[in-house]
Amino acid sequence: MVLTPSTMLPLGTRAPDFSLVEVVSGKQLALADFTKKKVFVVMFLCNHCPYVKHVRDGLTKFARDYERPEVAIIAIGANDAESHPDDAPEKLAEEARANGWKFPYLFDATQEVAKKFTAACTPDFFVFDAFKKLVYRGQFDSSRPGSEVPVTGADLRAAVDAVLAKKPQAAIQRPSLGCNIKWRAGNEPMYFKPKA
Numbered sequence: 384m385v386l387t388p389s390t391m392l393p394l395g396t397r398a399p400d401f402s403l404v405e406v407v408s409g410k411q412l413a414l415a416d417f418t419k420k421k422v423f424v425v426m427f428l429c430n431h432c433p434y435v436k437h438v439r440d441g442l443t444k445f446a447r448d449y450e451r452p453e454v455a456i457i458a459i460g461a462n463d464a465e466s467h468p469d470d471a472p473e474k475l476a477e478e479a480r481a482n483g484w485k486f487p488y489l490f491d492a493t494q495e496v497a498k499k500f501t502a503a504c505t506p507d508f509f510v511f512d513a514f515k516k517l518v519y520r521g522q523f524d525s526s527r528p529g530s531e532v533p534v535t536g537a538d539l540r541a542a543v544d545a546v547l548a549k550k551p552q553a554a555i556q557r558p559s560l561g562c563n564i565k566w567r568a569g570n571e572p573m574y575f576k577p578k579a
Contacts, residue, residue: 385563386561386563388560389504389521389559389560390501391520392500392501394518397517399414399496401414401489401491401496403489403490404489405488406489406490407487417455417457418515421512422453422510422513424449424510425509425510426442426457426458426506426508426509427461427497427500427502427504427505428442428458428505429462429467429470430469430470430474430475431562432506432561433528435506435561436528437526437534441524441526441534441536442482442536443484444536445523445536448540449540456486458479458484458488459488459489459502461494461496461497462505463565463570464492465567472490476488494566494570498572501572503575504562504563505564506559507559508521510539510542510546512546518546520556521558522538522539522557522558522559522560523539523559524537525557541553563575
């Protein structure tokens with residue numbers, strides 16, 4: 384495991400276009416399916432990462448609390464399923480069902496969508512406004528495995544609440560931290576520089 388922070392994509396960046404298969408339903412979903420939402424939350428997740436496991440229950444509560452017509456939440460799995468079979472689409476679907484996740488969980492087989500988002504770790508979070516401009520990227524909250532800090536989702540919740548209330552975002556946004564995305568050999572993006 385390489386402990387990796389978010390790349391902190393520049394604020395104001397437009398949500399990258401995508402078209403990916405949803406692992407539970409098998410339907411193809413694209414950015415265009417979420418154009419009428421006031422808030423668009425994108426989460427890069429996986430099954431095996433201890434940092435994702437640490438916030439899993441918090442993610443479930445977050446998704447339930449923001450199950451509203453004006454909010455769209457999606458998860459994307461982008462890990463190499465050959466080297467990490469627990470992160471294959473059918474396993475992601477099992478995880479979604481086990482946790483009662485109603486939000487779409489998409490699989491990025493080519494890893495090109497992850498690259499467009501400059502996603503670097505799991506979990507990694509992005510919040511876009513009604514114009515699909517990036518207003519938040521970074522951590523779920525300050526809790527980490529073994530930290531004894533409660534998992535609340537405070538940072539992500541504050542970001543979503545600010546968009547809904549049409550208020551400014553927090554001046555300081557802290558990077559998420561987790562396992563690096565498991566890139567296929569030779570497919571590592573330029574922004575990903577693993578530690579030796």
